[in-house]
Amino acid sequence: MANMNLYSRGDKTFVIINMVLIGIFTLSTLYPFIYITALSFSSGFAATAGKVVLTPVERTAEAYNYILSDRMFWVSYGNTFIYTIGGTLMSLAFLIPGAYALSRPQLYGRRFWNLMVAFTMWFNAGLIPFFLNMRDLGLLDSYFGIIIGFAVNGFNLILLRNFFEGVPRSFEEAARMDGANDFQVLWKVYVPLAKPAIATVALFCMVSRWNGFFWAMVLLQDQDKIPLQVYLRHTIATLSDDPEFTATQLNASYSFETVSAAIIVCSIIPVLIIYPFIQKYFEKGILMGGVKE
Amino acid sequence: MSGVKLESIVKTYGALQVVHGIDLEVLEKEFVVLVGPSGCGKSTTLRMIAGLEEISGGQLTIDGRMMNRVAPKDRDVAMVFQNYALYPHLNVAENIAFGLRIRKESNAAVDAAVAEVSGILGLTDYLDRRPADLSGGQRQRVAMGRAIVRRPKVFLFDEPLSNLDAKLRTQMRAEIKRLHKRLGATSIYVTHDQVEAMTLADRIVVMQDGRIEQVGTPMELFLNPANSFVAGFLGAPPMNQIEAVIGEGADAPMAEFAGGKIALPKLPGLQNAVGREVIVGIRPEYAQIATAPAEGVVDCDLDLVETLGSEALLHMSIHGKPFVIRTETLGQVAELEHVTGFSAAPDLIKVFDANTGVALSGQMRVA
Numbered sequence: 001m002a003n004m005n006l007y008s009r010g011d012k013t014f015v016i017i018n019m020v021l022i023g024i025f026t027l028s029t030l031y032p033f034i035y036i037t038a039l040s041f042s043s044g045f046a047a048t049a050g051k052v053v054l055t056p057v058e059r060t061a062e063a064y065n066y067i068l069s070d071r072m073f074w075v076s077y078g079n080t081f082i083y084t085i086g087g088t089l090m091s092l093a094f095l096i097p098g099a100y101a102l103s104r105p106q107l108y109g110r111r112f113w114n115l116m117v118a119f120t121m122w123f124n125a126g127l128i129p130f131f132l133n134m135r136d137l138g139l140l141d142s143y144f145g146i147i148i149g150f151a152v153n154g155f156n157l158i159l160l161r162n163f164f165e166g167v168p169r170s171f172e173e174a175a176r177m178d179g180a181n182d183f184q185v186l187w188k189v190y191v192p193l194a195k196p197a198i199a200t201v202a203l204f205c206m207v208s209r210w211n212g213f214f215w216a217m218v219l220l221q222d223q224d225k226i227p228l229q230v231y232l233r234h235t236i237a238t239l240s241d242d243p244e245f246t247a248t249q250l251n252a253s254y255s256f257e258t259v260s261a262a263i264i265v266c267s268i269i270p271v272l273i274i275y276p277f278i279q280k281y282f283e284k285g286i287l288m289g290g291v292k293e
Numbered sequence: 294m295s296g297v298k299l300e301s302i303v304k305t306y307g308a309l310q311v312v313h314g315i316d317l318e319v320l321e322k323e324f325v326v327l328v329g330p331s332g333c334g335k336s337t338t339l340r341m342i343a344g345l346e347e348i349s350g351g352q353l354t355i356d357g358r359m360m361n362r363v364a365p366k367d368r369d370v371a372m373v374f375q376n377y378a379l380y381p382h383l384n385v386a387e388n389i390a391f392g393l394r395i396r397k398e399s400n401a402a403v404d405a406a407v408a409e410v411s412g413i414l415g416l417t418d419y420l421d422r423r424p425a426d427l428s429g430g431q432r433q434r435v436a437m438g439r440a441i442v443r444r445p446k447v448f449l450f451d452e453p454l455s456n457l458d459a460k461l462r463t464q465m466r467a468e469i470k471r472l473h474k475r476l477g478a479t480s481i482y483v484t485h486d487q488v489e490a491m492t493l494a495d496r497i498v499v500m501q502d503g504r505i506e507q508v509g510t511p512m513e514l515f516l517n518p519a520n521s522f523v524a525g526f527l528g529a530p531p532m533n534q535i536e537a538v539i540g541e542g543a544d545a546p547m548a549e550f551a552g553g554k555i556a557l558p559k560l561p562g563l564q565n566a567v568g569r570e571v572i573v574g575i576r577p578e579y580a581q582i583a584t585a586p587a588e589g590v591v592d593c594d595l596d597l598v599e600t601l602g603s604e605a606l607l608h609m610s611i612h613g614k615p616f617v618i619r620t621e622t623l624g625q626v627a628e629l630e631h632v633t634g635f636s637a638a639p640d641l642i643k644v645f646d647a648n649t650g651v652a653l654s655g656q657m658r659v660a
Contacts, residue, residue: 168378170375170376173365173372173374174372174374174380176345176366177345177370177392178366178392178443179366179395179396180395184395188391188395189380192382192383193382195382
């Protein structure tokens with residue numbers, strides 16, 4: 001930490017208040033994770049009785065036994081991977097060339113195209129027209145429908161476009177002088193330079209795909225194609241309505257709360273594993289040294 | 294023959310015309326420097342030659358081939374950028390090899406070319422480094438390596454040294470000159486630094502406001518500037534320019550100005566020209582210092598002495614107007630404080646028309 005002696009009294013107060021606020025914020029975002037993890041390892045009785053606060057009560061892994069032995073858990077987990085990986089790759093395949101094109105001053109009608117993209121950030125057709133559109137395109141109940149239907153997001157496109165716009169023009173000019181065509185300029189110069197921005201966008205896409213719930217529920221009828229989040233919702237709905245399950249939960253080692261918590265923990269793990277690998281791309285200053293400002 | 298020919302080249306941005314019909318022929322193996330103040334159109338002209346800016350009018354030919362509509366990559370020219378434009382994600386070897394890889398040269402050919410170029414430029418020990426780990430001079434060398442590795446017909450340099458410190462600039466200037474001698478490629482070099490222009494160029498093109506003011510060898514331009522702008526641009530410090538009126542003289546025309554008068558060369562435009570308004574141009578190097586009033590000496594006040602070691606710059610004022618003298622110190626700096634005026638041989642004086650700035654005909658004697 002910086003030497004506090006260099007700060008005036010007002011600065012010190014400011015720093016302390018900041019730290020307290022950041023601390024509260026961190027705890028408030030961290031607590032749900034801790035709580036859900038604790039819940040998933042608690043007994044059904046303790047969970048229903050509301051005894052779990054910070055650590056597991058009557059420690060047990062029965063909730064995990066329950067979900068890991070359910071075939072649908074594995075099917076939906078696999079589907080989520082398909083939607084996440086396929087969707088992210090599809091998104092990048094559209095976003096990178098699209099953002100690059102929108103960033104080029106020589107693009108014909110550039111202002112118009114940019115406005116059209118921004119427009120979709122504020123307005124959209126709404127649930128029913130979109131559903132009908134997907135239906136008419138024959139994209140209901142298909143992996144491809146979910147993957148292509150949400151491939152391009154205006155916000156991500158503009159984020160990436162802004163990054164490309166910030167890359168000094170002389171990189172492009174140097175590459176052109178070296179004999180590169182448009183595609184080579186993009187793939188050999190801009191994409192490597194844009195790694196941090198692409199990683200950011202990829203992470204946004206991944207997280208939104210991983211957590212994607214609503215549209216998958218609306219567009220998918222076939223239970224073998226539903227993602228994990230929809231499976232989680234089904235589980236909560238069915239288990240809480242199941243009289244047999246409810247009746248036995250008082251002496252069962254798991255309840256629908258602990259089962260739901262266990263599914264949530266399982267769904268968080270891959271994101272926790274992937275993030276450190278992506279984080280290295282969030283490094284600053286990758287453009288440093290290439291041009292003299 | 295890999296010369297470059299510009300005929301009536303024009304550049305417009307919408308209604309704004311920035312280059313007004315430039316005619317220039319750069320011969321094969323020639324080193325031509327475009328020089329001028331910021332915004333004079335020199336970089337734009339270079340970028341039109343490179344193909345990075347569209348040519349709005351006129352014709353560009355390289356090696357006898359019309360190039361107006363040819364893509365940069367097909368012009369067989371290479372460019373060194375002011376800001377280096379090195380690819381930060383590639384190391385030195387990959388940066389140099391980039392153009393060859395794009396052209397799908399064989400690995401062996403690329404390796405050989407990179408080895409040769411890095412040897413020439415003294416980069417052999419840095420091939421694995423990224424641009425961020427290099428000094429400014431090394432980066433500039435990599436940028437040059439990227440240009441020369443392809444053996445293009447024409448090299449274009451866009452103020453390549455302006456980001457370097459003074460010492461490095463002097464060193465790199467010499468390297469560029471050496472490189473040009475060795476490779477013998479046609480080169481067009483843009484700078485706003487007249488010292489670079491004087492030292493590097495076979496011929497200098499002085500530009501102002503999108504027009505060429507004068508083309509010639511460095512000494513031609515130095516000794517016989519076509520107009521007062523060129524006179525004021527080349528030379529460090531630049532030529533002193535005094536507004537004057539032609540007065541009566543016994544056997545040579547005299548220029549009279551507030552604070553004194555001085556004899557002028559016998560130029561055709563100065564015969565029977567009493568009352569004509571002119572600008573008298575005297576190079577700081579060609580003014581002789583005087584320590585006492587005398588015939589032919591212009592009296593002035595000494596404001597400041599700048600000592601440069603072997604020489605000194607005397608900042609004088611004639612009736613409030615600045616006048617700079619460059620003189621050898623010979624170790625006697627204290628004596629320079631007693632300078633009270635200067636004289637100048639008539640045949641070392643340039644005379645310009647006060648209205649048009651155009652030089653009155655007459656060759657300056659080569660000193």
